[in-house]
Amino acid sequence: MKRQVVVIGGGESFDSYKDYLAYLKNVEVSLDKFKPQKDWKDTLSDKLGKNYEVLFYECQIKQMRATKSGNFGLRELFHLLRRM
8 A cells, every 4th residue: 555645735834924024025036936847746756656645735725816825915915026
């Protein structure tokens, strides 16, 4: 029987609201972030090998327009800053 690994995605977390705002003020924005990229989840199954089954679950927050906060006003600000 294969071992199962469940990967739960759904945004980022911060220790405090202050840390979250600092992140928004200091995040570097580049066009590369909008291009398709592979991350660790894309190669996890290959790296673990045939004895593992990798399952992915994306939390609903990923469907929001920003995954950093549930606050509508801050999501809008985040996207505005990202477009600049």
